[in-house]
Amino acid sequence: MDVSTLLADHAEKLKSTQVETENALDVDAGYLTVTDPNPIETDSYESSLETHLLSLARTGTQALLNALFSLPTTSSPDGPLAQLPPPTTQLPRAKPLPKPKPLTKWEQFAKAKGIQGKAKEKRTKKVWDEERQEWVNRWGRDGKNKQVEEQWITEVPMNADIDHDPRKAARDERKARVAKNQKQHEANLAREQKARGSVSSNPEREAHKKELERTLAMSRTSTASMGKFDRKLDGERKLKGVKRKFNPTESSVAAEAKASLDLLTKMNSEARKARITEAQRPSKKSRTSRDAGAMEDSVLNVRKAVRFASKGRGGVALGREKTKGAVSRKRGRR
Amino acid sequence: MLRTVKPKNARSKRALEAREPKEVEDPRIAIFVKGTKTGEVLNGVMKDMMALKRPDAISFSKKNVIHPLDAQNTASGSSSTSSLEFWSSKNDASMFVIGQTSKKRPNDLTFVRMYDGKVLDIVEAGVENYISMESIPGPKSTSGHKPLMHFASELFDTHPRFIQLKSMLMSLFNGEVVESIYLKGLEHVISVSLAPTPATLNTASASTESSTPLPKVHIRTYTTRLLASGSRIPRVELAPMGPSMDLVLRRHTNPDPELLKQAMKRPKLKKTDIEKGLGKRKKNTDVDEMGDLRGRVHVGKQDLSKLQTRKMKGLKAGAFEDDDEDGSDYEDSDGDISMKRQKLS
Numbered sequence: 001m002d003v004s005t006l007l008a009d010h011a012e013k014l015k016s017t018q019v020e021t022e023n024a025l026d027v028d029a030g031y032l033t034v035t036d037p038n039p040i041e042t043d044s045y046e047s048s049l050e051t052h053l054l055s056l057a058r059t060g061t062q063a064l065l066n067a068l069f070s071l072p073t074t075s076s077p078d079g080p081l082a083q084l085p086p087p088t089t090q091l092p093r094a095k096p097l098p099k100p101k102p103l104t105k106w107e108q109f110a111k112a113k114g115i116q117g118k119a120k121e122k123r124t125k126k127v128w129d130e131e132r133q134e135w136v137n138r139w140g141r142d143g144k145n146k147q148v149e150e151q152w153i154t155e156v157p158m159n160a161d162i163d164h165d166p167r168k169a170a171r172d173e174r175k176a177r178v179a180k181n182q183k184q185h186e187a188n189l190a191r192e193q194k195a196r197g198s199v200s201s202n203p204e205r206e207a208h209k210k211e212l213e214r215t216l217a218m219s220r221t222s223t224a225s226m227g228k229f230d231r232k233l234d235g236e237r238k239l240k241g242v243k244r245k246f247n248p249t250e251s252s253v254a255a256e257a258k259a260s261l262d263l264l265t266k267m268n269s270e271a272r273k274a275r276i277t278e279a280q281r282p283s284k285k286s287r288t289s290r291d292a293g294a295m296e297d298s299v300l301n302v303r304k305a306v307r308f309a310s311k312g313r314g315g316v317a318l319g320r321e322k323t324k325g326a327v328s329r330k331r332g333r334r
Numbered sequence: 335m336l337r338t339v340k341p342k343n344a345r346s347k348r349a350l351e352a353r354e355p356k357e358v359e360d361p362r363i364a365i366f367v368k369g370t371k372t373g374e375v376l377n378g379v380m381k382d383m384m385a386l387k388r389p390d391a392i393s394f395s396k397k398n399v400i401h402p403l404d405a406q407n408t409a410s411g412s413s414s415t416s417s418l419e420f421w422s423s424k425n426d427a428s429m430f431v432i433g434q435t436s437k438k439r440p441n442d443l444t445f446v447r448m449y450d451g452k453v454l455d456i457v458e459a460g461v462e463n464y465i466s467m468e469s470i471p472g473p474k475s476t477s478g479h480k481p482l483m484h485f486a487s488e489l490f491d492t493h494p495r496f497i498q499l500k501s502m503l504m505s506l507f508n509g510e511v512v513e514s515i516y517l518k519g520l521e522h523v524i525s526v527s528l529a530p531t532p533a534t535l536n537t538a539s540a541s542t543e544s545s546t547p548l549p550k551v552h553i554r555t556y557t558t559r560l561l562a563s564g565s566r567i568p569r570v571e572l573a574p575m576g577p578s579m580d581l582v583l584r585r586h587t588n589p590d591p592e593l594l595k596q597a598m599k600r601p602k603l604k605k606t607d608i609e610k611g612l613g614k615r616k617k618n619t620d621v622d623e624m625g626d627l628r629g630r631v632h633v634g635k636q637d638l639s640k641l642q643t644r645k646m647k648g649l650k651a652g653a654f655e656d657d658d659e660d661g662s663d664y665e666d667s668d669g670d671i672s673m674k675r676q677k678l679s
Binding site for chain 1: 354355356357359362428447448449450454480481482483484485486487488490491500501504505508509511512513514515516517518520523525527528529530531552554556558560563564565566567568569570571572574589594596597598599601
């Protein structure tokens, strides 16, 4: 069998797709773009413009397709897909790069400790129910988290109270989880806001606002009607958990005397004096609050760290042990 | 400036999230704006360009008083770039094609590119020898298919005006990064080539703003026909599809360097991409034909004079000089150990 004819045939076939130019064409497969760096020939341009442009475009397109058809492919239901390389041409973006999302407290902690939890994978809305053999909601209507509350029969533990309601217990537990998550979410949002340094993060202003609200609430409750008939201010919220309470009009003389004396001692008490002096020195108060803030910011929980290091015996024991250890080590070195 | 809206329901929240900046961007949405006066030619040009750009094209078919390249205090009062910025934010669009004809600049087509809601750069060109898509018989490309692009001339690599034009046209038609593509779906080519380079431009390409007229730009669109060649790679034949037009470059603005620097920022490469060989190339590693990763380690020049060969009593340096061999030997070894300790600690 003569192979040379076959080879010649193959070479002939290849020839029809090959592109010959003076300078190699610059193909950017990522953007499906080809740039021909060869200068335009004046003769062919002037003799017949359209044929010249067509032949130029054909050469370029052939070169581009040669590059594209030799890319690795993957199969898909619609046919083979060519995997494009990242583009080499730099084009300006339309919008700035997205800002990285601030880490939540748990994510910070996990990063510091090198924990890779479930937080990475996104939680799906549906979960597989083994018993019912179908996908059910994780939460919401007929949610998986409400399974215990909604089942028609529930086991009661042996030593349960007489009024133990397993459905209510399960519900309370779920509600507590939701509330905890909500609280943590809000704390994360607040931390993010604080980190961003927005307008509302003025601590003095916030403290003042809180104090005003407190004073207002106290003044409301100091009338006999608990502020029911007072003029309402703009944006004033309704006070919750405020109940009127009346002492009996008739009480023993001893009890009345005791109440009056109590009031007098309370007004004259050391605790009250201390409170007043503290209020007059606001600088110290603010400093302590700032310290507390710094503590709050750090990932390390000092109290827990001390408990862990001292194996639950407290900071004093830890300090004692440390000094003792240092002494003994010195001795050992000698 | 638009006020920031807080979404009130899930649908509007999703819509707002779709507009947020992304790492890999969607194709630029282009708005085709008519100026105060557009002739038959420009109407046709805009219509055909929209057909090529669809589905990422929005048409503003009413007349607008807009002169983005003129000075701020024109008769219209407000600056034109401010209304461009407004339209951009309203439509989530980052490109504009503005058509306007006047006695001074007949059949004027202006391309505006935006970054972050601000105008990045503007290229203005006059349209000549326009042939519409309808007047050329033959098959047309399907809307939504990505075009191939072809640029021919060395000026697209050397001359700043043409570099800008190339970048602008690529942003308009092809500026989307895709991972994979169905090769049979490549139906049309947009070919941009220039008239022969004048000698003055050829010699002094760096000294730009000379009075010599810039060569004409020929924009042609062709449909591709892939013929079996016997090999894996098909042979391509082209047929004119339309629109075809010649552009004469007119005014332009260069991007603000600070804005451009921000716009050219790339996302940090992921670890997997770096392993694939993107970004900064790792030195001294390569993959052999079995697919194993091979590394080369550079070791400093070795001092062979200190090489420990076979120990023999007769070759010892002080073998015949000292009487108390044992003592000195012991000290030596002790010293060695102490040195090692120092290094370790």
